[in-house]
Amino acid sequence: MAERRTNGSKVLITVLYVVAACRAVPVSDLLDRASQRSDRLHSLSTTLTQELDSHFPPIGRVIMPRPGMCHTASLQTPNDKEQALQVSESDLLSLARSLLQAWQDPLVVLSSSANTLPHPAQNSISNKIQELQEHSKTLGDGLNVLSGKMGPAAQTTSLLPYRGGNDLGHDKISKLINFHFLLSCFRRDSHKIDSFLKVLRCRAARMQPEMC
Numbered sequence: 001m002a003e004r005r006t007n008g009s010k011v012l013i014t015v016l017y018v019v020a021a022c023r024a025v026p027v028s029d030l031l032d033r034a035s036q037r038s039d040r041l042h043s044l045s046t047t048l049t050q051e052l053d054s055h056f057p058p059i060g061r062v063i064m065p066r067p068g069m070c071h072t073a074s075l076q077t078p079n080d081k082e083q084a085l086q087v088s089e090s091d092l093l094s095l096a097r098s099l100l101q102a103w104q105d106p107l108v109v110l111s112s113s114a115n116t117l118p119h120p121a122q123n124s125i126s127n128k129i130q131e132l133q134e135h136s137k138t139l140g141d142g143l144n145v146l147s148g149k150m151g152p153a154a155q156t157t158s159l160l161p162y163r164g165g166n167d168l169g170h171d172k173i174s175k176l177i178n179f180h181f182l183l184s185c186f187r188r189d190s191h192k193i194d195s196f197l198k199v200l201r202c203r204a205a206r207m208q209p210e211m212c
Contacts, residue, residue, distance in 0.1 A: 028204040030146050035201045037139040038096075038194040041132065045187040048128050051121045052180050057173055064177050070185035071162045072102050077192055084199045090153035096196045097143050099189045100136060102160035106182055107133050109166055113179055118172040132186075139193075 067073065077095055078084040084092065111133060114126035147154040168178040 027146065027149050028201070030142060030149070031197065031201040031204050034139060034142045034146065035194070035197045037135055037142065038190070038197045041135045041139060042187070042190040042194045044128055044132055044135065045183065045190045048125060048132070048183055049180075049187050051125055051128075052119065052176070052183065054121070055119055056176065056180060059173065064181050064184075067185065067188060069181075070188065071106070071164065072099055072160045072185065072189055075099065075102075075158055075160055078196075081195065081199065084196060088153070089200055089203060090150050092196045092200055093143065093147055093150055093154040094156050094158075096193045097140070097147060097154075098158040098160060099193050100140050100143065101157055102162065103136060103186055103189065104140075105162045106164070106186065107136060109162075109164070109168065110179065110182055110186075112166065113168045113175065116175075117179060118175060 075095070075098060077099075078087055087095075107129070111126070111129045114122065114129045116122075117125060119125060164178075164182070168182070169175040
């Protein structure tokens, strides 16, 4: 019992040390790391979408829901870089955190469904989905630290609950279409997150807007 308490204390001390170390890192450096991670997140989701496209049934493109049906579509976000440059730093970070948090449950659904996905690249897709989860978790932890440095406005997030359920379909076509739709929504949002963080990184480096 004493040994267990000692081990627990060591873990707690390690966690506190890591948190303290992160908080000591300048905002510009944290934004560099976050931007690199978000870039990887978007790149990976794009690769996954391309893998799915290689064996996607033609009918799927006809009946797949439109982007407006994504569970994050209700969140008002800038449509392009010019609009993003008009949004405050705190609000941009809040938007990025809101989108990222909204994907915690859907990524679990994608991960569990990938194991039985009727696709020739099922193993590769499953591994990449797990990688998406890891990058998303690491990025989320980093953005939480950033929000603590940028004030109360950056710490607020919008709730965007996922109500799609855990079952993406029983037949092959339904599962492929619903999986592809959910992944395409994530790719869309990961691009927004990456764009917002890159604008924040430019501002932190005091670069000219046209270079962002």
